[in-house]
Amino acid sequence: MKLVSRQGNYRIRHPQRGTSGGGTATPITVSTLDELKSAVQGSTAKVVLLNGVISGSEMADIGGNTSLLGKAGAGEMRFKYQRENVLTIFIALEGVGLRVNTGDNVIIRNIKVSFL
Structure with missing residues (x-):
């Protein structure tokens, strides 16, 4: 096992x-x-x-800088989780997937999530 002796400063390149x-x-x-x-494009x-x-x-396909918000009383959505920095929580999508590939x-x- 090799230890990393010096790690670059992540915060400078990626501020919080x-x-x-x-x-x-x-x-x-x-x-x-x-x-x-x-x-949701672009x-x-x-x-x-x-x-x-x-x-x-x-x-x-969901582009960057997007908020997708479900209204109260929505149903269930199933999608494959493919990206970091995505908050998820209850929407009404049946048989429709969401993909965040290039955007951040x-x-x-407002999403109830079931993974496919």
Whole structure:
């Protein structure tokens, strides 16, 4: 076993900061899979509110600087966890996956999660 004698200063390269998602961007409400997929694209700051249950059999690719928030009374979502720095907690997606591959600073809230 070899010990690392000197480690670079991680904090200088990666200062501590919280995840802010879409921050104070004007919220956009979506009700369909197509609206959801369109609303979460790109890296511009955005807050997306999920209204009701969205069904489908596709993947929604979530860009950076995104807050995806479910409204009360939503159902269950199943997705494969693929990225760090993602907060998750109760949304209504049936058969729809979420993927965060290239973006960071993403918040996903109000989600009951079951892993596929």
